[in-house]
Amino acid sequence: MAIAKFEAFLESLIIGERFKREIYRPCLETIPSSTIAGFFRENLGLMDAMGVGIFQPGSYERRWTVGALTDKALQGASLPIETEYLAPVNGLIKASIYLVWNGPESCLASVRDMSVVMGAWRYKGFGRGRLSFRKVFDPPIVPVTMKTRLTAKAAAALGVRRVIAPVFGYLFESTGPLTGHWTRSLFEGSVVEGPEFLGERYIYDV
């Protein structure tokens, strides 16, 4: 299984759980597979991208802001929502992005310092950044305590061989432009036998 590794340098960014009609939206400190799927679809036109991303600790801090979203269907503004966002600490937020890649490496070589967007509230200036391809590699499969979130499909595609101790939650999976459902996913803290980059090496017995 080949994995393409990218590095992203991002400005302030919101990766929130998609809560409608809420007043508070927390922001994740990881890039789940559902976000990566949308990210590659929008930025590189890949329709079935499977991957995951991990922020570099220390390159960001949590902050929060308040804004009122426009409800296009009702043609009015909804109640103000308070949302958390990640802000860069020194310069830009750094993230490593891993994508399952079965094509030739040369196709990715052109992804160098490419302008990308990620996450929510882009019209307010959030989520802008740059993406650079680094390498294609075959990661070692080891027991790890995950630091990110994966849908079942993404876990299989990324080479998760065995779930040792799962922490379950739900990620939104789009089935169309306006449809989708919440699908059972592996969350941070899950212990799996999978690619090393998913988290920290698990030292205990399995």
Next chain:
Amino acid sequence: MQVVPELHDVVKLLDRLEINRELDVQGYGTVSSQSFEGVKFGVTLPEPATETWRAIVRHEGDRAWETFVGVPPDASPDEIESRRLRFITTLADRLASSVTRPAPGQTQAHCVRRLWGTEAHDLTLKTVDSFRDLLYFLNSNPTWEQFEACYHAELHSIPEDRRAPITSLYNHLRLTGKIAHVLEPEVRVTHRYGRWVVSFQGSEVDSLSEAHGTKADNKVGQWKFSLVKLWATIPHHMVRLQDLTVLRERREALKALARSYPDNFLYTTEDFALMFWPDFDPKILEGRGDFRWRFRLIESDATTMSSALDEPERFSDAGARLHGVRVYEGRWPESVPDAIREPLCPVCQLGPAQREWRKGDLVELLCEGCFNRRQGAPQAEQYARWDDLGVDVAWVKLAVRPDAVRKTVQQLDGNFAALKDFRSIPLEMDFLDDYDKVLEEWQKDIACCIPPEQILTPVSDYPELAILRLDQPDLWVVAVESFCRALKKYMPKLVDGGGAGCGPVQLFVDLSSPKYPFHEHWRYFQRSMSKAVNIRDARRSVDISLSPGRFEQLSNVVRSFEYRRSLHELAQLFEITHSPAAVLLSAWERRLALEKQLRATEFNVLDLVQLARLLG
């Protein structure tokens, strides 16, 4: 037949030197270090009349019964049962001992000297009369609860081991009892192929040393035991004050589990439990609330068993591996539904949001559990009124981290805690007992110093969390000073930053207006801090972390008339520059008296100036 294993060490209640002197004069023999075998019962001292009492008399005194080799095949069932119970009690006693080999050079002590600084009074029984009373009481066949009620003070002040007087006899006995009760139904004695064998989880032995192992010749015990560490984490994104009720529910869930399995649960805190459980089945967590449970199972033989075996440096130690130490992790729930079509509950994020919760024009969709929780909690009207008054508030939270206790005491006195075969469980139990006292004292002190209308407890039966209405801007100082006083009383060595770097007891004070998002307060309380006193004011970009001793020193400097003007200037400078270097240089340039003070006492200028800003 009944043996109360908790009572196996009652000999430790006696001041042997004093009692033996009197006994010897009266010709009644003497009490040895761990048994009553030398005592001549029957004249004025009552004969052992109960099974517990007989077991106590022979405890450690007669090692013949530690093996089943040589026991005749036709031994009576009563004799076999009596041996089995003593076997279990002794095994439990060894498992519950905090120090199997005391540090060299330690003298004998009659009272507990807690590593965090307090010393109990000597309450050992010193007269034959008090000894006789104890014997009569034991012959009335008391339960552990009755015994504990009668000798409460003595049990808490007398050490488990006089050569290493750092843990109380009370928690050693409690721990021995719990372990023995767990083992009792699991350990069986049968006669097979011409010999008696004792079996536990399929492993058969014929002596205690085989089951337990021996330190002296590094022999690994054949029986494996399991400690289970259980964490209850909250997946909830708490949006409203009422959602905080989940904190109380979590504590209640752990307490309910401990009530259901009182012997397996060694101790619990609000989010953690330590259990002794040979055959742990996570299904016990089913239906115990919508929390994310994480557990770690530590399996080892009796000589190696310790709650610290899962520390990475210990676990990777070749010695631990040699002794067959194994550590597993697990999570609960093991599964959840594959997909949810409806909106997901925004609070717990684990269930379909089907219930509408309304507040004015605002409608929130919640799952059944979160809806009920919010409906059942008292409304936050009082807090809303504070908002209308336009006053500031201080969110105050006291927290304990049992995982840091061992590391802390290691720094306080490495002699004991650094021993490789030191088992910190009784120490952790003692520490949590003292933490409860700190919490109680802190709470009482606050209630005395602050009018009740200015204190709000957002979660009932959750005294660790309070909100103070700051009618006077520095009212929050009362909470910190109360904490410092309580800590000084029960954990004095932690006051000056003993155990710095671990901080097992921490106070958080978060200053804000009532409008400030309360989940931000909650996030602050969950931060991993190294010092005991943590104060933040997000509006003024103040964020300080100090030991209680340093807080007192700094607040004295800040309040002293001599430095007030200088500090005010420096605080203003910091407000503009946000630079500690600029503040220090400015102090030096102006030759302020403060600068000398700063250098002389090695004060962190940033802490001092930040505190000055908070204290106005």
